[in-house]
Amino acid sequence: MTKASKYRAVLLFGYPGCGKGTQGAVLAGLPNLLHLAMGDIFRALDKQSDIGREFLSYSTKGFLVPDELTVRVWKQHVDGLTVSGTYNSDYHVLLLDGIPRTSIQVELLSELIDVLCVIHLGIDDQQVLVERLKGRALKSDRPDDADESVIRKRIEVYEAETMPVLGALDQQLITNINADQPPLAVLRDIADALVSVVPSRI
Ligand code: ADP
Numbered sequence: 262m263t264k265a266s267k268y269r270a271v272l273l274f275g276y277p278g279c280g281k282g283t284q285g286a287v288l289a290g291l292p293n294l295l296h297l298a299m300g301d302i303f304r305a306l307d308k309q310s311d312i313g314r315e316f317l318s319y320s321t322k323g324f325l326v327p328d329e330l331t332v333r334v335w336k337q338h339v340d341g342l343t344v345s346g347t348y349n350s351d352y353h354v355l356l357l358d359g360i361p362r363t364s365i366q367v368e369l370l371s372e373l374i375d376v377l378c379v380i381h382l383g384i385d386d387q388q389v390l391v392e393r394l395k396g397r398a399l400k401s402d403r404p405d406d407a408d409e410s411v412i413r414k415r416i417e418v419y420e421a422e423t424m425p426v427l428g429a430l431d432q433q434l435i436t437n438i439n440a441d442q443p444p445l446a447v448l449r450d451i452a453d454a455l456v457s458v459v460p461s462r463i
Contacts, residue, residue, distance in 0.1 A: 267375040268339070270355040271455065274427055275382030277415045278390035279440040284382070284451055285358045293459055295348050299331065299359035302338050320405050323414030325422060328365040335360055336373065354459050362423045377458040379430055380451055382440035387416060389441060
């Protein structure tokens, strides 16, 4: 794909529990932005299907799903949204939450997306993350959030696989935001970073 025909994308990065999902859901209400959370795409798969079962076999242990499969599921999802008219690449900027998470995913996606900006939601205190995720497990259907050892594993996987991705991206594109603030303050900081890259045409 040429740069002009690639999907324009903003990447959201941060530890599990940093508030990506909360912020993504709010931003998803804006015209021009289409929020795609990889965890949600996986959770929407039929749990009885082969892919659905494969997803659960990794996620319930806190592991990442293999890269090729992840990007294939993502691409199929985007193709489906294109066919249904939900996604129009001329009009929407994709807000990618939870993908890419490994350097191989960055490479596989580089053929498909043009990264406009990277939002990094940072939190220093890991205990804040663990408490937030345990709280979320009570409210939603997230078996991977209920168990503290699985949560710790996901934090470890984030540090081992995803933090290096952030280091390898064009540093000029990255905006670091303190995610240990009230949600509205985090939203304000994200909005400041996005205002110049997301087109205002509606
Ligand atoms: P969290 O950010 O809280 O870990 P997500 O909802 O983003 O949770 O993802 C849930 C699970 O889905 C992950 O633990 C992993 O198994 C799988 N997953 C999501 N995104 C990816 C990805 N980009 N690559 C591989 N696996 C993924």
